[in-house]
Amino acid sequence: MTLPTSPMLSGSQMETLARVGTERTAAVGDVLFRVGDHRYPLIAIIEGEAAVQDASGREIVRHRESGFLGEMNLLSGQTVYLTAVVTRPMRYIEVDRDVLRQIMFEDGPLGDLLMSTFVARREALQQVQGVGFEIIGPRSSEQTRHLVEFARRNRLPHTWRDPEHADDPAAAALIDALGPRDLPLVRLPGGIEMRNPSGGEVSRALGIGLELAAREDVDLVVIGGGPAGLGAAVYGASEGLNTLVVEGTALGGQAGTSRRIENYLGFPAGVSGGELAERATLQARRFGARLVVPARAVALACEQDHFAVALEGGGVVAGRTVIIASGARYRKPDVPDLERFEGAGVYYAATMVEAQRCAGDPVLIVGGGNSAGQAAMFLSRHSATVRLMIRGASLERSMSRYLIDEIAGRPQIELITHTEVVGLIGEDSLEAVTARDASGEERRIEARALFVFIGASPNVEWLDGVATDEHGFLLTGRDVQDDALAAYDGELPFFLETSVPGLFAVGDVHSGSIKRCASAVGEGSMAVALVHQRLASWR
Secondary structure (H helix, E strand, C coil): CCCCCCCCCCHHHHHHHHHHCEEEEECCCCEEECCCCCCCCEEEEEEEEEEEECCCCCEEEEECCCCEECCCHHHHCCCCCCEEEEEEEEEEEEECHHHHHHHHHHCHHHHHHHHHHHHHHHHHHCCCCCCCEEEECCCCCHHHHHHHHHHHHCCCCEEEECCCCCCCHHHHHHHHHCCHHHCCEEECCCCCEEECCCHHHHHHHCCCCCCCCCEEEEEEEEECCCHHHHHHHHHHHHCCCCEEEECCCCCCHHHHHCCCECCCCCCCCCECHHHHHHHHHHHHHHCCCEEECCCCEEEEEEECCEEEEEECCCCEEEEEEEEECCCEEECCCCCCCHHHHECCCEECCCCHHHHHHCCCCEEEEECCCHHHHHHHHHHCCCCCEEEEECCCCCCCCCCCHHHHHHHHCCCCEEEECCEEEEEEEECCCEEEEEEEECCCCEEEEECCEEEECCCEEECCCCCCCCCECCCCCECCHHHCCHHHCHHHCCCCCCCCECCCCCEEECHHHECCCCCCHHHHHHHHHHHHHHHHHHHHHCC
16 A cells, blocks of 8 residues: 555646745655654655655655645644655755644635545555554453554554554564553654553654643533544533543544545545544644543532642643543444454454454444444445445435435445344454344354444533433433423523533534534534633633
8 A cells, every 4th residue: 555646736826835835956875754753844856866765764655746744634733653764855845733723714725635635645645664653562451452442533644563463473472571551652753662551652752642730621522532622622612611622532523434435515425434533633723722632531520710620640720611422333243252353353443453354254243323334335445345234124214215225226235234243253353253133043244353333321420410311412402301401590591501501512412403413513613612701600
Protein backbone atom coordinates (compact mmCIF):
# COMPACT_ATOMS: atom_id res chain seq x y z
CA MET A 1 0.00 0.00 0.00
CA THR A 2 1.37 3.43 -0.94
CA LEU A 3 0.16 6.92 -0.21
CA PRO A 4 -2.15 8.50 -2.77
CA THR A 5 -0.26 10.88 -5.03
CA SER A 6 -0.87 14.56 -4.54
CA PRO A 7 -3.66 16.21 -6.50
CA MET A 8 -2.36 19.13 -8.51
CA LEU A 9 -2.68 22.61 -7.09
CA SER A 10 -4.04 25.12 -9.57
CA GLY A 11 -2.09 28.20 -10.58
CA SER A 12 -4.29 30.44 -8.43
CA GLN A 13 -3.90 28.12 -5.44
CA MET A 14 -0.12 28.19 -5.81
CA GLU A 15 -0.31 32.00 -5.92
CA THR A 16 -2.40 32.00 -2.73
CA LEU A 17 0.19 29.88 -0.93
CA ALA A 18 3.01 32.04 -2.32
CA ARG A 19 1.41 35.14 -0.75
CA VAL A 20 1.45 33.61 2.74
CA GLY A 21 4.55 31.41 2.46
CA THR A 22 8.24 31.63 1.67
CA GLU A 23 9.90 30.46 -1.53
CA ARG A 24 12.93 28.21 -0.99
CA THR A 25 15.24 25.92 -2.95
CA ALA A 26 16.71 22.49 -2.15
CA ALA A 27 19.35 20.27 -3.75
CA VAL A 28 19.21 16.55 -4.45
CA GLY A 29 19.61 14.63 -1.20
CA ASP A 30 18.38 17.44 1.03
CA VAL A 31 15.98 16.31 3.74
CA LEU A 32 12.86 18.48 3.95
CA PHE A 33 11.58 16.80 7.12
CA ARG A 34 12.27 13.50 8.82
CA VAL A 35 10.63 10.89 11.06
CA GLY A 36 10.45 12.13 14.65
CA ASP A 37 10.42 15.87 13.86
CA HIS A 38 8.02 17.82 16.03
CA ARG A 39 7.11 20.39 13.41
CA TYR A 40 7.27 20.90 9.64
CA PRO A 41 5.60 23.18 7.06
CA LEU A 42 3.38 22.48 4.09
CA ILE A 43 5.62 22.21 1.03
CA ALA A 44 4.08 23.14 -2.34
CA ILE A 45 6.41 22.18 -5.20
CA ILE A 46 7.05 24.75 -7.94
CA GLU A 47 9.78 22.73 -9.66
CA GLY A 48 11.51 19.43 -8.92
CA GLU A 49 10.61 16.26 -7.06
CA ALA A 50 10.74 14.73 -3.58
CA ALA A 51 10.40 11.15 -2.36
CA VAL A 52 8.50 10.31 0.82
CA GLN A 53 10.03 7.45 2.82
CA ASP A 54 9.24 5.48 5.94
CA ALA A 55 11.66 5.14 8.88
CA SER A 56 13.58 2.32 7.15
CA GLY A 57 14.16 4.39 4.00
CA ARG A 58 11.56 2.53 1.95
CA GLU A 59 9.99 4.85 -0.62
CA ILE A 60 6.24 5.26 -0.35
CA VAL A 61 5.41 7.96 -2.91
CA ARG A 62 6.92 10.79 -4.96
CA HIS A 63 5.54 14.29 -5.39
CA ARG A 64 6.32 16.58 -8.32
CA GLU A 65 5.49 20.03 -9.74
CA SER A 66 2.22 21.52 -8.40
CA GLY A 67 2.00 18.74 -5.82
CA PHE A 68 2.41 19.19 -2.09
CA LEU A 69 3.93 17.37 0.87
CA GLY A 70 2.15 17.00 4.18
CA GLU A 71 -0.60 15.04 5.92
CA MET A 72 -2.93 15.32 8.88
CA ASN A 73 -0.21 15.93 11.47
CA LEU A 74 0.31 19.34 9.85
CA LEU A 75 -3.02 20.31 11.41
CA SER A 76 -3.02 18.18 14.56
CA GLY A 77 0.58 18.83 15.61
CA GLN A 78 1.49 15.14 15.81
CA THR A 79 5.06 13.95 15.52
CA VAL A 80 6.19 13.46 11.91
CA TYR A 81 5.84 9.85 10.73
CA LEU A 82 7.70 10.10 7.39
CA THR A 83 10.87 11.50 5.81
CA ALA A 84 10.92 13.63 2.64
CA VAL A 85 14.10 13.64 0.52
CA VAL A 86 14.72 15.76 -2.58
CA THR A 87 15.25 13.59 -5.70
CA ARG A 88 15.40 16.42 -8.28
CA PRO A 89 16.48 20.00 -7.53
CA MET A 90 13.51 21.76 -6.01
CA ARG A 91 12.00 25.19 -5.85
CA TYR A 92 9.08 25.22 -3.47
CA ILE A 93 6.79 27.31 -1.26
CA GLU A 94 7.02 26.71 2.47
CA VAL A 95 3.89 27.56 4.50
CA ASP A 96 4.00 27.47 8.30
CA ARG A 97 1.33 25.19 9.72
CA ASP A 98 -0.28 27.94 11.83
CA VAL A 99 -0.63 30.11 8.73
CA LEU A 100 -1.89 27.09 6.80
CA ARG A 101 -4.74 26.51 9.26
CA GLN A 102 -5.93 30.08 8.79
CA ILE A 103 -5.71 30.07 4.99
CA MET A 104 -7.66 26.81 4.83
CA PHE A 105 -10.61 28.56 6.47
CA GLU A 106 -10.33 31.66 4.32
CA ASP A 107 -10.07 29.78 0.99
CA GLY A 108 -12.81 27.14 0.90
CA PRO A 109 -11.82 25.26 -2.29
CA LEU A 110 -8.16 25.16 -1.26
CA GLY A 111 -9.09 24.09 2.26
CA ASP A 112 -11.33 21.29 0.94
CA LEU A 113 -8.60 20.04 -1.39
CA LEU A 114 -5.98 19.98 1.34
CA MET A 115 -8.27 18.46 3.98
CA SER A 116 -9.58 15.66 1.76
CA THR A 117 -6.02 14.84 0.71
CA PHE A 118 -4.74 14.86 4.29
CA VAL A 119 -7.57 12.52 5.35
CA ALA A 120 -6.91 10.15 2.42
CA ARG A 121 -3.20 10.08 3.21
CA ARG A 122 -3.85 9.43 6.90
CA GLU A 123 -6.17 6.53 6.07
CA ALA A 124 -3.53 5.11 3.74
CA LEU A 125 -0.81 5.51 6.38
CA GLN A 126 -2.82 3.37 8.78
CA GLN A 127 -2.47 0.49 6.32
CA VAL A 128 1.29 0.79 5.70
CA GLN A 129 3.38 -1.49 7.89
CA GLY A 130 6.31 0.25 9.52
CA VAL A 131 4.79 3.74 9.57
CA GLY A 132 3.95 5.52 12.81
CA PHE A 133 4.71 3.99 16.18
CA GLU A 134 5.14 0.34 17.08
CA ILE A 135 3.06 -1.51 19.66
CA ILE A 136 4.82 -4.72 20.71
CA GLY A 137 2.71 -7.04 22.81
CA PRO A 138 0.64 -10.22 22.66
CA ARG A 139 -3.09 -10.37 22.05
CA SER A 140 -3.46 -12.05 25.45
CA SER A 141 -2.29 -8.81 27.11
CA GLU A 142 -5.31 -6.68 28.03
CA GLN A 143 -3.16 -3.53 28.18
CA THR A 144 -1.89 -4.24 24.66
CA ARG A 145 -5.41 -4.68 23.28
CA HIS A 146 -6.56 -1.45 24.91
CA LEU A 147 -3.67 0.54 23.46
CA VAL A 148 -4.20 -0.93 19.97
CA GLU A 149 -7.87 0.02 20.17
CA PHE A 150 -6.92 3.54 21.29
CA ALA A 151 -4.60 3.90 18.30
CA ARG A 152 -7.23 2.59 15.89
CA ARG A 153 -10.04 4.76 17.21
CA ASN A 154 -7.83 7.85 17.08
CA ARG A 155 -6.66 7.07 13.54
CA LEU A 156 -3.00 7.03 14.62
CA PRO A 157 -0.64 5.27 12.18
CA HIS A 158 0.87 2.32 14.02
CA THR A 159 2.12 -1.23 13.62
CA TRP A 160 1.06 -3.92 16.08
CA ARG A 161 3.69 -6.64 16.42
CA ASP A 162 1.90 -9.60 17.98
CA PRO A 163 3.81 -12.91 18.00
CA GLU A 164 0.59 -14.73 18.95
CA HIS A 165 -0.89 -13.74 15.58
CA ALA A 166 2.16 -13.64 13.28
CA ASP A 167 5.60 -15.23 13.06
CA ASP A 168 7.73 -12.49 14.60
CA PRO A 169 10.67 -13.98 16.55
CA ALA A 170 12.11 -10.53 17.33
CA ALA A 171 8.86 -9.40 18.93
CA ALA A 172 8.59 -12.69 20.84
CA ALA A 173 12.12 -12.23 22.19
CA LEU A 174 11.36 -8.69 23.32
CA ILE A 175 8.19 -9.82 25.07
CA ASP A 176 10.01 -12.68 26.80
CA ALA A 177 12.66 -10.25 28.04
CA LEU A 178 10.00 -8.00 29.55
CA GLY A 179 7.58 -8.84 32.32
CA PRO A 180 3.79 -8.58 31.99
CA ARG A 181 3.88 -5.25 33.81
CA ASP A 182 6.08 -3.78 31.06
CA LEU A 183 3.73 -4.72 28.21
CA PRO A 184 3.08 -3.37 25.75
CA LEU A 185 6.39 -1.90 24.63
CA VAL A 186 5.84 1.19 22.48
CA ARG A 187 8.45 2.60 20.10
CA LEU A 188 7.76 6.15 18.97
CA PRO A 189 9.01 7.80 15.78
CA GLY A 190 12.53 8.95 16.54
CA GLY A 191 13.40 5.94 18.71
CA ILE A 192 11.87 6.73 22.09
CA GLU A 193 10.62 3.61 23.95
CA MET A 194 7.77 3.48 26.48
CA ARG A 195 6.79 0.53 28.64
CA ASN A 196 3.13 -0.10 29.36
CA PRO A 197 2.10 3.51 28.65
CA SER A 198 -1.45 4.76 28.84
CA GLY A 199 -3.15 6.18 25.78
CA GLY A 200 -2.74 9.63 27.26
CA GLU A 201 0.99 9.17 27.72
CA VAL A 202 1.38 8.05 24.10
CA SER A 203 -0.79 10.92 22.91
CA ARG A 204 1.28 13.50 24.77
CA ALA A 205 4.53 11.92 23.58
CA LEU A 206 3.30 12.24 19.99
CA GLY A 207 2.61 15.94 20.53
CA ILE A 208 -1.20 15.89 20.44
CA GLY A 209 -2.19 15.37 24.07
CA LEU A 210 -2.88 18.33 26.36
CA GLU A 211 -1.45 18.44 29.86
CA LEU A 212 -4.08 19.79 32.24
CA ALA A 213 -3.42 21.64 35.46
CA ALA A 214 -4.60 20.05 38.71
CA ARG A 215 -7.61 22.36 38.44
CA GLU A 216 -8.93 24.03 35.30
CA ASP A 217 -11.56 26.79 35.50
CA VAL A 218 -13.59 27.38 32.33
CA ASP A 219 -16.98 28.71 31.25
CA LEU A 220 -18.17 25.52 29.57
CA VAL A 221 -17.17 21.90 30.08
CA VAL A 222 -18.21 19.47 27.34
CA ILE A 223 -18.08 15.80 28.35
CA GLY A 224 -17.64 13.76 25.18
CA GLY A 225 -16.06 14.44 21.80
CA GLY A 226 -18.50 12.84 19.38
CA PRO A 227 -20.58 14.85 16.88
CA ALA A 228 -22.70 16.40 19.64
CA GLY A 229 -19.71 17.33 21.79
CA LEU A 230 -17.73 18.72 18.87
CA GLY A 231 -20.77 20.70 17.74
CA ALA A 232 -21.04 22.20 21.23
CA ALA A 233 -17.30 22.94 21.24
CA VAL A 234 -17.39 24.77 17.91
CA TYR A 235 -20.36 26.94 18.86
CA GLY A 236 -19.31 27.47 22.46
CA ALA A 237 -15.79 28.59 21.59
CA SER A 238 -16.89 30.67 18.59
CA GLU A 239 -19.32 32.56 20.81
CA GLY A 240 -16.67 33.53 23.32
CA LEU A 241 -17.04 30.83 25.96
CA ASN A 242 -13.84 29.41 27.42
CA THR A 243 -14.55 25.82 26.34
CA LEU A 244 -12.86 22.55 27.30
CA VAL A 245 -13.82 19.15 25.87
CA VAL A 246 -13.10 15.97 27.83
CA GLU A 247 -13.14 12.80 25.71
CA GLY A 248 -12.33 9.36 27.07
CA THR A 249 -11.50 7.46 23.87
CA ALA A 250 -11.40 9.24 20.50
CA LEU A 251 -12.69 12.45 18.95
CA GLY A 252 -15.54 11.68 16.59
CA GLY A 253 -17.20 9.10 18.82
CA GLN A 254 -18.94 6.20 17.14
CA ALA A 255 -19.60 8.35 14.07
CA GLY A 256 -15.85 8.67 13.65
CA THR A 257 -15.62 4.96 12.83
CA SER A 258 -18.19 5.10 10.00
CA ARG A 259 -16.71 4.50 6.57
CA ARG A 260 -19.32 6.59 4.80
CA ILE A 261 -22.16 8.79 6.06
CA GLU A 262 -24.39 9.23 3.04
CA ASN A 263 -27.11 11.53 4.38
CA TYR A 264 -25.12 14.28 6.12
CA LEU A 265 -26.18 17.72 4.89
CA GLY A 266 -23.71 19.39 2.54
CA PHE A 267 -21.89 16.23 1.43
CA PRO A 268 -23.86 14.89 -1.57
CA ALA A 269 -21.20 12.25 -2.26
CA GLY A 270 -21.11 11.24 1.41
CA VAL A 271 -18.34 11.79 3.93
CA SER A 272 -16.34 9.40 6.05
CA GLY A 273 -16.76 9.64 9.80
CA GLY A 274 -13.03 10.17 10.12
CA GLU A 275 -13.02 13.17 7.80
CA LEU A 276 -16.03 14.69 9.53
CA ALA A 277 -14.32 14.28 12.90
CA GLU A 278 -11.06 15.78 11.62
CA ARG A 279 -12.85 18.78 10.12
CA ALA A 280 -14.85 19.40 13.29
CA THR A 281 -11.76 19.04 15.48
CA LEU A 282 -9.83 21.54 13.38
CA GLN A 283 -12.76 23.95 13.47
CA ALA A 284 -13.15 23.71 17.24
CA ARG A 285 -9.44 24.30 17.80
CA ARG A 286 -9.47 27.25 15.43
CA PHE A 287 -12.01 28.98 17.66
CA GLY A 288 -9.94 28.27 20.76
CA ALA A 289 -11.65 25.21 22.25
CA ARG A 290 -9.29 22.85 24.08
CA LEU A 291 -9.78 19.15 23.41
CA VAL A 292 -8.39 16.66 25.92
CA VAL A 293 -8.04 13.02 24.77
CA PRO A 294 -8.04 10.64 26.52
CA ALA A 295 -9.51 12.03 29.71
CA ARG A 296 -12.42 10.37 31.47
CA ALA A 297 -14.94 12.03 33.76
CA VAL A 298 -15.61 9.96 36.88
CA ALA A 299 -17.77 12.25 39.03
CA LEU A 300 -19.66 15.53 38.94
CA ALA A 301 -20.50 17.80 41.86
CA CYS A 302 -22.36 21.10 42.16
CA GLU A 303 -20.31 23.62 44.13
CA GLN A 304 -21.91 27.05 44.67
CA ASP A 305 -21.67 28.84 41.30
CA HIS A 306 -19.99 26.10 39.28
CA PHE A 307 -19.80 22.40 38.54
CA ALA A 308 -16.71 20.35 39.40
CA VAL A 309 -15.92 17.45 37.07
CA ALA A 310 -13.45 14.98 38.57
CA LEU A 311 -11.19 13.19 36.08
CA GLU A 312 -9.82 9.67 36.22
CA GLY A 313 -6.30 9.71 37.60
CA GLY A 314 -6.79 13.02 39.40
CA GLY A 315 -7.51 16.57 38.42
CA VAL A 316 -10.69 18.66 38.36
CA VAL A 317 -12.28 20.74 35.63
CA ALA A 318 -14.59 23.42 37.01
CA GLY A 319 -17.18 24.96 34.70
CA ARG A 320 -20.03 27.42 35.09
CA THR A 321 -22.10 25.08 32.92
CA VAL A 322 -21.65 21.54 31.63
CA ILE A 323 -22.89 19.82 28.48
CA ILE A 324 -23.02 16.04 28.73
CA ALA A 325 -22.29 14.53 25.30
CA SER A 326 -20.80 11.27 26.53
CA GLY A 327 -22.86 9.20 24.12
CA ALA A 328 -23.41 5.50 24.56
CA ARG A 329 -21.17 2.44 24.65
CA TYR A 330 -21.49 -0.65 22.55
CA ARG A 331 -23.77 -3.35 23.81
CA LYS A 332 -22.24 -6.81 23.71
CA PRO A 333 -24.14 -10.02 23.03
CA ASP A 334 -24.29 -12.54 25.84
CA VAL A 335 -22.06 -15.07 24.11
CA PRO A 336 -19.44 -17.24 25.85
CA ASP A 337 -15.78 -16.36 25.15
CA LEU A 338 -16.72 -13.06 23.51
CA GLU A 339 -13.85 -11.12 25.10
CA ARG A 340 -11.33 -13.79 24.10
CA PHE A 341 -12.09 -13.10 20.44
CA GLU A 342 -12.22 -9.29 20.68
CA GLY A 343 -9.59 -8.01 18.28
CA ALA A 344 -9.17 -11.55 16.94
CA GLY A 345 -12.38 -11.79 14.95
CA VAL A 346 -14.90 -9.82 17.01
CA TYR A 347 -15.12 -6.11 16.23
CA TYR A 348 -17.34 -3.15 17.12
CA ALA A 349 -16.33 -0.93 14.21
CA ALA A 350 -15.80 -1.56 10.50
CA THR A 351 -12.84 0.55 9.39
CA MET A 352 -10.23 -0.14 6.73
CA VAL A 353 -8.06 -1.80 9.37
CA GLU A 354 -10.68 -4.47 10.11
CA ALA A 355 -11.58 -4.80 6.43
CA GLN A 356 -7.98 -5.64 5.60
CA ARG A 357 -7.81 -8.28 8.33
CA CYS A 358 -10.77 -10.16 6.87
CA ALA A 359 -10.33 -9.35 3.17
CA GLY A 360 -11.71 -12.18 1.03
CA ASP A 361 -13.18 -14.00 4.04
CA PRO A 362 -16.83 -14.51 5.01
CA VAL A 363 -18.01 -12.02 7.64
CA LEU A 364 -21.10 -11.74 9.79
CA ILE A 365 -22.70 -8.49 10.98
CA VAL A 366 -25.13 -8.53 13.90
CA GLY A 367 -27.53 -5.60 14.15
CA GLY A 368 -30.27 -3.84 12.23
CA GLY A 369 -29.45 -0.15 12.61
CA ASN A 370 -27.73 2.31 10.30
CA SER A 371 -24.28 1.46 11.66
CA ALA A 372 -24.82 -2.18 10.72
CA GLY A 373 -26.09 -1.20 7.28
CA GLN A 374 -23.14 1.09 6.61
CA ALA A 375 -20.76 -1.67 7.71
CA ALA A 376 -22.46 -4.19 5.40
CA MET A 377 -22.11 -1.87 2.41
CA PHE A 378 -18.46 -1.16 3.14
CA LEU A 379 -17.42 -4.74 3.91
CA SER A 380 -19.18 -6.08 0.83
CA ARG A 381 -16.42 -4.40 -1.21
CA HIS A 382 -13.72 -6.38 0.62
CA SER A 383 -15.16 -9.70 1.80
CA ALA A 384 -16.28 -12.77 -0.09
CA THR A 385 -19.60 -13.06 1.73
CA VAL A 386 -21.37 -10.63 4.05
CA ARG A 387 -24.25 -11.88 6.17
CA LEU A 388 -26.41 -9.41 8.09
CA MET A 389 -28.20 -11.07 11.03
CA ILE A 390 -31.14 -9.62 12.98
CA ARG A 391 -33.46 -11.03 15.61
CA GLY A 392 -36.54 -9.42 14.07
CA ALA A 393 -38.42 -9.95 10.83
CA SER A 394 -37.11 -6.98 8.80
CA LEU A 395 -34.95 -3.86 8.76
CA GLU A 396 -37.86 -1.48 8.24
CA ARG A 397 -38.16 -0.17 11.80
CA SER A 398 -34.48 0.39 12.54
CA MET A 399 -32.64 1.30 9.33
CA SER A 400 -32.86 4.22 6.89
CA ARG A 401 -34.62 3.44 3.62
CA TYR A 402 -31.64 4.37 1.44
CA LEU A 403 -29.51 1.75 3.21
CA ILE A 404 -32.20 -0.92 2.97
CA ASP A 405 -32.46 -0.32 -0.78
CA GLU A 406 -28.69 -0.39 -1.28
CA ILE A 407 -28.34 -3.62 0.71
CA ALA A 408 -31.11 -5.21 -1.35
CA GLY A 409 -29.15 -4.33 -4.48
CA ARG A 410 -25.98 -6.07 -3.33
CA PRO A 411 -26.20 -9.80 -4.12
CA GLN A 412 -23.18 -10.56 -1.92
CA ILE A 413 -25.07 -9.35 1.17
CA GLU A 414 -27.38 -11.96 2.71
CA LEU A 415 -30.01 -10.92 5.26
CA ILE A 416 -30.73 -13.51 7.97
CA THR A 417 -33.81 -12.81 10.09
CA HIS A 418 -35.19 -14.25 13.35
CA THR A 419 -31.71 -15.46 14.32
CA GLU A 420 -29.06 -14.69 16.94
CA VAL A 421 -25.47 -15.72 17.67
CA VAL A 422 -25.13 -18.06 20.65
CA GLY A 423 -21.56 -19.35 20.31
CA LEU A 424 -18.14 -18.59 18.84
CA ILE A 425 -15.90 -21.21 17.25
CA GLY A 426 -12.14 -21.01 16.83
CA GLU A 427 -8.77 -21.38 18.53
CA ASP A 428 -6.53 -18.29 18.24
CA SER A 429 -9.00 -16.45 16.03
CA LEU A 430 -12.64 -16.69 14.97
CA GLU A 431 -13.53 -19.36 12.43
CA ALA A 432 -17.32 -19.62 12.68
CA VAL A 433 -20.32 -18.89 14.90
CA THR A 434 -23.17 -20.95 16.22
CA ALA A 435 -26.52 -19.33 15.41
CA ARG A 436 -29.99 -20.14 16.77
CA ASP A 437 -33.23 -19.31 14.94
CA ALA A 438 -36.67 -18.61 16.41
CA SER A 439 -37.56 -22.32 16.46
CA GLY A 440 -34.53 -23.10 18.61
CA GLU A 441 -32.62 -24.87 15.85
CA GLU A 442 -28.87 -24.23 15.84
CA ARG A 443 -26.48 -24.20 12.91
CA ARG A 444 -22.87 -23.32 12.13
CA ILE A 445 -22.18 -20.22 10.03
CA GLU A 446 -18.70 -19.67 8.63
CA ALA A 447 -17.35 -16.27 9.65
CA ARG A 448 -13.78 -15.08 10.04
CA ALA A 449 -15.05 -11.84 11.52
CA LEU A 450 -18.09 -10.92 13.60
CA PHE A 451 -19.09 -7.25 13.62
CA VAL A 452 -21.43 -6.30 16.45
CA PHE A 453 -23.82 -3.33 16.10
CA ILE A 454 -26.67 -4.11 18.51
CA GLY A 455 -27.18 -0.73 20.08
CA ALA A 456 -25.71 0.95 23.07
CA SER A 457 -26.32 1.99 26.66
CA PRO A 458 -25.67 5.54 27.94
CA ASN A 459 -22.29 6.49 29.40
CA VAL A 460 -23.71 8.00 32.57
CA GLU A 461 -22.60 5.59 35.30
CA TRP A 462 -20.39 8.37 36.71
CA LEU A 463 -23.37 10.72 37.23
CA ASP A 464 -25.39 10.80 40.45
CA GLY A 465 -28.54 12.73 41.25
CA VAL A 466 -29.61 13.39 37.64
CA ALA A 467 -33.00 12.12 36.47
CA THR A 468 -33.02 9.32 33.87
CA ASP A 469 -35.59 7.20 32.06
CA GLU A 470 -36.03 3.48 32.71
CA HIS A 471 -33.10 2.68 30.43
CA GLY A 472 -30.69 5.10 32.09
CA PHE A 473 -30.77 7.84 29.44
CA LEU A 474 -30.86 11.39 30.81
CA LEU A 475 -34.20 13.15 30.88
CA THR A 476 -34.25 16.68 29.50
CA GLY A 477 -36.66 19.58 29.06
CA ARG A 478 -40.33 18.72 29.42
CA ASP A 479 -39.50 15.05 29.96
CA VAL A 480 -38.14 15.84 33.42
CA GLN A 481 -40.87 14.71 35.79
CA ASP A 482 -42.42 16.81 38.56
CA ASP A 483 -40.62 15.02 41.38
CA ALA A 484 -37.24 15.83 39.79
CA LEU A 485 -37.88 19.56 39.36
CA ALA A 486 -37.11 20.69 42.90
CA ALA A 487 -34.06 22.69 41.83
CA TYR A 488 -36.12 24.79 39.41
CA ASP A 489 -38.45 26.43 41.98
CA GLY A 490 -41.57 25.89 39.92
CA GLU A 491 -40.02 26.69 36.55
CA LEU A 492 -39.32 24.23 33.76
CA PRO A 493 -35.85 23.33 32.48
CA PHE A 494 -34.80 24.58 29.09
CA PHE A 495 -34.97 22.18 26.18
CA LEU A 496 -31.96 19.78 26.52
CA GLU A 497 -31.45 20.83 30.16
CA THR A 498 -31.47 18.02 32.70
CA SER A 499 -33.03 17.93 36.17
CA VAL A 500 -30.02 19.97 37.35
CA PRO A 501 -30.05 23.63 36.23
CA GLY A 502 -27.05 24.43 34.05
CA LEU A 503 -26.40 20.78 33.21
CA PHE A 504 -27.37 19.94 29.62
CA ALA A 505 -27.44 16.64 27.71
CA VAL A 506 -27.06 16.27 23.94
CA GLY A 507 -26.72 13.45 21.45
CA ASP A 508 -27.21 9.76 22.17
CA VAL A 509 -26.93 10.17 25.95
CA HIS A 510 -30.35 11.79 26.44
CA SER A 511 -33.72 10.10 26.38
CA GLY A 512 -35.53 10.22 23.06
CA SER A 513 -32.52 11.21 20.99
CA ILE A 514 -32.78 10.72 17.24
CA LYS A 515 -29.41 8.93 17.09
CA ARG A 516 -28.35 10.57 13.86
CA CYS A 517 -25.08 12.40 13.32
CA ALA A 518 -26.70 15.57 11.98
CA SER A 519 -29.20 15.81 14.84
CA ALA A 520 -26.40 15.33 17.38
CA VAL A 521 -24.43 18.23 15.89
CA GLY A 522 -27.59 20.35 15.89
CA GLU A 523 -28.28 19.59 19.54
CA GLY A 524 -24.71 20.48 20.45
CA SER A 525 -25.05 23.90 18.84
CA MET A 526 -28.54 24.42 20.26
CA ALA A 527 -27.35 23.60 23.77
CA VAL A 528 -24.82 26.45 23.60
CA ALA A 529 -27.62 28.94 22.94
CA LEU A 530 -29.42 27.56 25.98
CA VAL A 531 -26.22 27.78 28.02
CA HIS A 532 -26.17 31.53 27.32
CA GLN A 533 -29.78 31.78 28.47
CA ARG A 534 -29.05 29.89 31.68
CA LEU A 535 -26.00 32.02 32.44
CA ALA A 536 -28.08 35.17 31.85
CA SER A 537 -30.75 33.93 34.28
CA TRP A 538 -28.12 33.60 37.02
CA ARG A 539 -26.82 37.16 36.74
